[in-house]
Amino acid sequence: MTTTEPDISKNPLDKILTPSQSPQLQTAIVTVAASLLGVLIALGISAFILAVTGKNPVDAFTTIVETAGNTDKLVEMLDRATPLIFSATAVAIGFKMNLFNIGVEGQYLFAALISAQAGSSVNLPAPIHVLFILIVAVCAGAAWASIAAVLKAYKNIHEVISTIMLNFIGLAVIQWLFESFFREEIEGNLNVKTKLLPNSGRMPTIIDGRLSTVFFLALLVIVGYYVVVYRSRFGFRLRASGENPDAARTVGISARTMVMLSMIISGGVAGLVAMKSLLSEAYAYGPNATPIQLGFAGITVALLGRNHPVGILLAAMLFGFLDSASATLQLAGVPSSIVRVMQAIIVLCVVILNEAAIRRLNVRTAEQAQAQLAPEVNA
């Protein structure tokens, strides 16, 4: 008798996959398809929410589509995406080794204060001055993260607990440092800040001041993330430790070293989150000048981007776009908070669909492998 044909396959993924594709390509196709479908479903749910709250979803979506046709808004999208790229990358480095760095918030605010203060205290030629500030920011972020790293590596204290706590401690420390030492007194000015950076410590904006050149630094960090995590031996060990810590340890990869390094690198990247504000907008740290909550936004962007460099870039741009559309929505009579709701629904839908799709894909991959290897069965 002959080999049985795979004639009863019911896997929905068969529509978009062929056996000739490599497993890696199949994963990519499935991820993209599931993410697009997730965004579409999320838009549908958002429309429903708008409708039941008495707003016209057609108006809202028309406004959003119009925003997408507006070049200024697209530039604004990139500008708004910039800090999200940093924070999402910082979170993703942790995720790649199964560490949940919730402390990006505290790390970047701490780095913002320290680097603002350091940057305004020195006089250096322009490119070196900026570089100096960036290095200080990376070191400050890494230093703050290293507390959680040491606690995890040497005392096995879970990083979720320690980084959450360090966020609170960080805010208090920042406030104390700022109020006691770094605050610049200007009569009659309620918007208190650290001393302004001199021109040599600033990064220019382009396109009529709409896009900070820090955006290009963010692109550089994304490329660096790709090379380090996906191409380097360190990244291989990092991903191995994340995928199966016992197996990594068993082959001699030191869990302690990997925890320390990944947490510190994550904190270092987190240190760059406020650089757009510091170097291109406010030129100082200030409780009202420096944006907050970007560390938490980074978690959602990393989730949406599936921790992949391209995914993070696209997810940050999507969030940046929706943020820039929210003002226009407000003008059109749609509450801008719908944007936050949409962002949350998108993340949920994309994550759920991806997890479901990957599970299906894994089943399919296993079956295909067995099918290719099944010996001819003679009845």
Place this chain on the structure above:
Amino acid sequence: MASASGDIAVELTDIEKRFPGVLANYDVNLTVRRGTIHSIVGENGAGKSTLMKVLYGMHQPEEGSVSVDGAEVAFRTPADAISAGIGMVHQHFKLADNLTVLENIILGSEPSRGGGRIDFAAARSSITEIMQQIGTELDLDELVSELGVGERQRVEIIKVLYRGANILILDEPTAVLVPDEVNELFATLQRLVDEGATVIFISHKLDEVLSVSDDITVMRQGTTVAHTQPADIDRPGLAELMVGSELPSPAGRNTTVGDTVRLAFRDITVDGPEGRPTVQNATLDVKEREILGIAGVEGNGQFELCAALLGLTASAGTVEVDGMDVSTASTADRYDAGLAYIPFDRHREGLMLTAPLWQNTLLGRDHEPELRNGPLVNAPAAVAASEEIIERFGVLTPNAHTPAFALSGGNQQKLLVGRAMVTEPSVLIAAHPTRGIDVGAQAAVWDEIRMARDAGMAVLLVSADLEELIGLSDRIAVLFEGEITAQLDPDTITAAELGGYMTGVRQREAS
């Protein structure tokens, strides 16, 4: 020996179960008489598990019919099967360690006394009754984490009986047991069938099958190939039915144990919880071209000993590899000094399941000059190195980019054996190198270990398979409660005697 009344508990007729591209079961016919122990034997991958999943409602067959107690049934879920009186004792226990025996047994079908309260008294009395029936006694208030393997298995059996099962499926129940526990299990099963229950026993241990069964069904490559009874067949005959050809026999050797000590460890002590050491003063030498078997009931310090030798756990004592003291070296340095390791649990300690094979074979080797580009991974070289292992060790896979989870257990194991051996280590620590893999793969792994031994490697072989231990080892050391209690000659020892040392019944000073 059976209360063979002639009526039929389970009948499977012309079962066919397909997965995409795979014919897992076809033309399967099985008739299980009520009140008997019916064994199903076959290699891994012969379709035993699929068939049992069909019977247990986890798979629905494409063709054929299933009848239970004379009535045709079509189970959609295990819950359907359970309500029809079928219970399954899985190979890997599904118990909650942090709950008591009683709580584990009633979990999911708690007797209620109204208002959402659990009627523990009713549960206790019905469980006690079940225990009397099968002639066993367990402390119902003990935590499952405190129980040994044999006791846990009895909890599983009681759990199934508590749910009203009168047809029990036991999937490889003896794989984790020592000889004495196996005898106890068989006594329990015998009492069960005397009470009128029916037992379906899945195994590939032929001696057990022959001693315990009333009926035997042999499966090969997805179908039932023979039905027989212990009186009508002997061990070699059954083995031949199972594999379709002669079994691989433990071959003799043409080389002799050398004089050079390659692995020497002295007074290895590993502290355990509650101050009781899990390994105590373990001292052994392994010479070149020598396989030293470590026998012991699981949990007597084998894992901790290996972990100590590899530097994965803190320990006292000294370790030397090829004369070099590595007692304080890191795990990575110990590998570089010549150690290699086939881990106990290939999923937990061995593989990155969702990563492609080439990354799995790169694990632990990414610092080798030919597999790196400075700080970067040399992916093409790593893929080529992986393909070499796949080729040499006969790993059945579409290619090196296939994720590890897509491989069968035997092929995953061959990959890990390959990863450990391809570096040509001077000392191999092999923990259960052939556990859970089929006869063909087992023979291949044994051949590789023998070849490497003949080339000069020293092997520390930890195994629960006594046949493997006796067949491969040049010397056997018994580990009991963390201490090496005996060193034995595999040429003169029998499995039963070895079992006595492993359970502490026999003691002989380490020579």
